[in-house]
Every structure is written in C-alpha cells, then in structure tokens.
C-alpha cells in the first residue's frame with residue numbers, strides 16, 4: 011500500500027499585524043502527514059498550535075509558504091474557495107464545541123450538507139446519514155435534543171458527527187477534550203480511535219501528555235517552529 | 246446553498262425571536278398601510294367628486310355667457326354679451342347628436358305657504374329637458390312640460406328640502422304656493438340630490454323659464470335684458486360626439502351672435518373640464534400624502550437596518566460556525582438579505598391587510614370616501630421589498646465580511 015500524502019506544508023509563516031507591531035505566530039513550519047495518520051500537536055500556550063490548525067483547517071491563510079491539502083495548493087485561495095474546501099474536505103472539532111444553540115443535534119449535524127456546492131443530496135438521505143453518525147457517536151437516542159439539553163461530552167460528540175457528515179479527507183481537532191472531565195475525555199478519545207481504525211486521518215492539538223500518548227505521532231511546536239516530531243510506535 | 250434552505254434558515258432565525266421581528270416589521274407595516282390608506286382616501290375623494298359631477302348627467306356640455314371684448318363695443322344692442330333663450334332652440338334644432346338642451350335662469354324670491362315664509366329662495370327657471378340633462382329624479386308628480394313652457398304656466402316643482410319645510414307631512418301636489426307676487430301650483434317634488442359643486446339642488450324651486458322671463462325678474466335691468474340666460478346645458482347622445490358638438494355649437498353661436506370665432510361671447514366646457522379643475526386641487530394634497538407615506542417607509546427601512554446590524558453582532562459566533570462548516574461569504578450575505586427581505590415582505594403583507602381594513606374603517610366611520618387602488622397595493626408591496634433589499638444590504642455585507650476565526654472567537 012503506497013502512502014498518499016494528505017498534508018504537506020512548506021515553510022509556513024503567519025505574522026499577525028497588531029497596529030505597528032508584527033507578531034510572528036508561525037516561523038516556517040514544514041510538515042507532512044500521510045493518509046490514515048493520527049497525529050497529536052503539542053506545545054506550550056502561545057506557541058502557535060491553534061494558528062497552525064486554523065491554516066491547516068483553511069480557516070486562515072498563511073502570510074508566507076505553501077500548504078498542499080490533498081495535493082491541492084490551498085495557500086492562495088480566496089475566501090469562497092476556502093469555504094468550499096472546508097465544506098468538502100475538512101471536518102473541524104473545536105474545544106468549545108461550537109454548535110448552533112437553537113438547533114437540534116440532528117440539525118447541527120446536517121448543517122454542513124446545506125453548504126455543499128454541488129447539488130446537495132436529498133433531504134431523506136441527509137437525515138439518514140446524520141442519524142447514522144449520531145448513532146456511531148452514541149447519541150442515537152438524543153437526536154432531537156438541543157445543545158443546552160446535552161452534557162459537554164455529548165455536545166462534543168455531536169460536533170464529531172458534524173465533522174464527519176461530508177466525508178472529509180482530514181479531521182482536525184483543536185483541544186477537543188480541553189473542556190471535558192476525564193471520563194468524557196476518554197469517551198471522545200475512544201471515538202477518535204475508532205475513526206482512526208476505520209481509516210480517517212486525524213490531527214489533534216492537546217495539552218495533556220497522556221492524551222497525546224494515545225496517538226501514533228507527536229509534533230511538538232515551540233515559538234512557531236516544529237521542535238520535535240516523533241513517532242509513538244503505537245498502532 | 247439552495248434557495249429553499251436559505252429561506253428556511255432565515256425564517257427560522259426570525260421566528261426564534263418573534264417579538265423583535267414584530268417590532269422590526271412595525272415600521273414597514275405602518276409605512277405600507279399609510280401608503281394604501283392615503284392613496285385610498287385621495288382617490289376616494291376624487292371618485293366621489295367625479296361621481297357627483299357625472300351624476301348631473303352624462304355627456305354634458307355647458308355653454309355659459311361671457312362678455313367678450315369685441316361684443317361690448319359693438320353697439321348692436323340686440324345680442325351682444327351673452328346667451329339668449331333662442332340660442333337653446335337653435336342648438337336643439339340644428340346641431341346633430343344633441344340629445345337634450347336645457348336652459349337655466351335664476352332669480353331669488355320669498356315664498357309662502359299658509360303661514361310659513363321662506364325668504365331668499367333660489368328660483369330656477371328651466372325647460373322640460375332639465376331632468377334628462379341633469380339626471381335628477383322626481384319623488385312625486387311630474388316636471389314642467391312643453392305646454393307650460395310655451396304659456397308661462399304658473400307651475401312649480403319643489404326641491405326636497407323646500408317641500409319638507411313648506412308642507413311637512415301634507416301632500417304637496419296640487420297645492421298653491423306664493424312665489425313673490427305670483428301663486429304657483431305645485432306639480433312635482435324632486436328626490437333628494439344634495440350638494441353638487443356647491444349648489445344645493447334640494448333648496449330650490451323649479452319653474453318654467455318663460456315664467457321667469459315674463460314675471461319674476463327682479464330689477465328693471467333684468468327685464469330689459471329680456472330673455473338672457475346664464476347657462477345652456479346640452480347633452481350629447483354619445484361620448485364620441487362631444488368634440489364635434491362643441492365645434493358645431495361654437496360655429497352656430499358665433500354666427501348667431503355675430504362675433505368672431507376667436508373671441509366669442511360665450512364659453513363652452515365639458516364635465517371633464519370641471520373634473521380636471523377639481524382634481525388639480527386634490528393633486529397637491531395627494532403629493533403631500535405620498536411624501537409622508539414614503540418617509541414612513543424609509544423610517545421603517547432604517548428600523549430594519551438597525552435591528553439587522555444588532556443581530557449580526559449578536560450572531561457573530563453563529564456566522565463563524567456556519568463559515569467553518571463551509572458557508573461562503575455569499576451564503577452568509579444571502580441569509581441576512583433574505584431575513585431583511587422576509588421582514589419587509591411579511592411586514593408589507595400585514596401592512597396591506599391593515600391598509601385595506603383601515604381604508605374600510607375610514608369610509609365606514611370616518612365619513613370619508615375611500616377607494617383601495619390595486620396599483621397602490623403593488624406599489625406599497627414593491628416599495629417594502631425595495632426597502633428590505635436596500636436597508637438589508639449593509640448588515641448582510643457586514644456579516645459576509647466577518648473573518649471566520651474572529652467570528653468563532655466572539656463571545
């Protein structure tokens with residue numbers, strides 16, 4: 011089986027302009043991630059993890075450098091094109107879940123399907139797929155609950171289902187367990203492991219070494235640079 | 246994003262805050278209702294005036310005396326300076342397409358019946374065609390006939406008010422009343438007609454015009470003036486022929502009066518001319534109303550813009566989430582534009598309902614004639630939509646320009 015590359019970055023730089031002052035957040039990050047990998051990104055606060063994730067997630071563009079996602083150079087795309095990439099190729103899981111408050115779990119999960127560029131599939135199929143995914147994350151009996159009626163862990167599981175609805179080539183998670191207690195965190199990790207087992211490519215930011223230990227590969231970031239990149243050897 | 250989804254999303258977020266949506270729509274509702282009611286009132290007023298004037302008789306042409314420069318110095322003595330009774334005959338006999346001719350000469354007299362005395366009553370001398378020309382119906386009896394006209398017979402027909410004041414419950418036909426020094430027999434009573442163009446048709450006594458000429462002229466001067474008439478009414482058989490009849494009367498009378506066509510001693514106008522003069526006065530009133538309504542629509546639009554701007558700020562995070570899962574700037578823009586549009590269109594619809602029922606209330610209880618114009622509904626609804634797009638654009642653009650990361654971080 012030949013490994014195909016999902017992420018390749020070349021000297022990614024991000025400099026934030028704060029009035030007169032330039033704040034460098036990334037100083038030349040070059041990484042390559044293969045299909046099917048489960049990667050943890052670690053590093054101290056302010057080291058540039060979220061900045062890197064946002065660029066990998068096409069929510070932001072680099073100031074300099076190249077980013078190839080699934081063999082496509084996405085570093086120079088405009089906002090609408092990036093939106094389509096996010097919709098079709100990426101699934102994002104946030105620390106703070108980011109569900110729409112007045113919508114049910116089911117509606118939240120189907121949300122990305124609404125923005126599919128090519129004519130969207132039919133309503134019945136969409137709903138069926140969303141129900142299936144909610145079943146996979148263990149919320150089959152709570153599909154009509156609103157976020158405020160769900161626990162943090164349950165909300166994060168809805169967010170995972172939403173990230174998967176459009177069959178992304180890459181799942182990105184920025185501290186997905188950051189707001190959760192150990193038990194819920196373990197449940198989320200369990201789900202991510204299962205996704206990995208079924209062949210998903212996952213990149214996750216975490217502060218907790220024991221969570222990072224559960225992945226295949228850890229990339230340590232410091233001051234906007236890759237400090238360490240080692241394989242866990244864990245399968 | 247599919248249009249149906251855009252509409253669903255927009256209406257869902259509007260219904261999730263019903264009170265606010267209602268309040269936002271209020272400006273549009275008032276604006277649209279104002280447009281419809283104002284147009285209904287002004288066109289109602291105009292139609293009422295038109296109806297009144299038309300109720301005087303269809304296809305009516307008025308020939309009135311006017312004193313021309315040329316005629317005054319002529320010294321001919323006979324016919325310069327106005328219409329004479331024989332002109333009416335001439336018109337009736339030689340102008341084609343004339344369906345009826347009536348003349349009028351008025352005078353004022355004191356009238357008496359028993360011990361009831363009415364002073365300064367307007368006496369209208371006229372001809373049998375009067376009822377045909379002015380379309381006024383008799384409640385009792387009959388009108389003057391040709392014989393009475395020829396013989397200056399002492400007969401009178403009473404307006405409704407006069408009849409009531411003189412006779413009360415007594416049956417008036419056959420009774421004798423005093424008009425000035427004469428005793429006249431009442432042969433008819435008119436139905437109520439009301440005030441038309443400032444003339445009270447009910448407060449007059451109608452007699453053969455020959456009687457006015459012979460016996461009722463007040464002053465020495467008017468006796469010398471002889472059979473002068475103030476006005477000749479001509480009804481034309483068909484609307485199409487009005488212009489032709491006017492031309493014929495012009496030719497005929499200038500020849501009879503021996504005055505040049507360019508400066509006649511009479512003046513011809515039609516019902517349409519009179520309606521137009523009346524309309525001109527309501528026109529400026531209407532323009533004022535249109536401005537008021539337009540301004541209230543704009544104020545409504547600004548209200549929408551205001552609330553939409555607040556809403557964009559409040560929902561920054563929602564916008565960020567939508568962008569994160571693939572909404573393009575265009576998608577976000579359409580969502581907010583659609584919300585503004587729904588607000589103004591629904592507001593417009595409610596405004597139309599209020600406008601129509603408001604117009605009805607005005608005519609029912611406000612004693613104001615109103616006509617709801619279909620065009621005004623289209624106009625009001627169209628303006629509401631335009632206002633929605635116009636004032637929704639700025640907030641929608643603001644939402645579309647949000648950076649996804651900044652929006653996601655918004656609390």
Ligand SMILES: Nc1ncnc2c1ncn2[C@@H]1O[C@H](COP(=O)(O)OP(=O)(O)OP(=O)(O)O)[C@@H](O)[C@H]1O
Pocket residue numbers: 026027028033034035053054055056057058059060061062
């Ligand atoms: N929008 C911004 N404007 C200016 N500076 C920014 C902006 N976003 C991030 N930064 C700066 O870039 C650097 C990296 O920030 P980033 O959020 O990527 O850190 P992080 O590694 O995710 O930290 P944490 O672990 O606390 O989440 C920080 O110094 C931060 O202050």
Ligand SMILES: [Mg+2]
Pocket residue numbers: 059060061
């Ligand atoms: Mg971070």
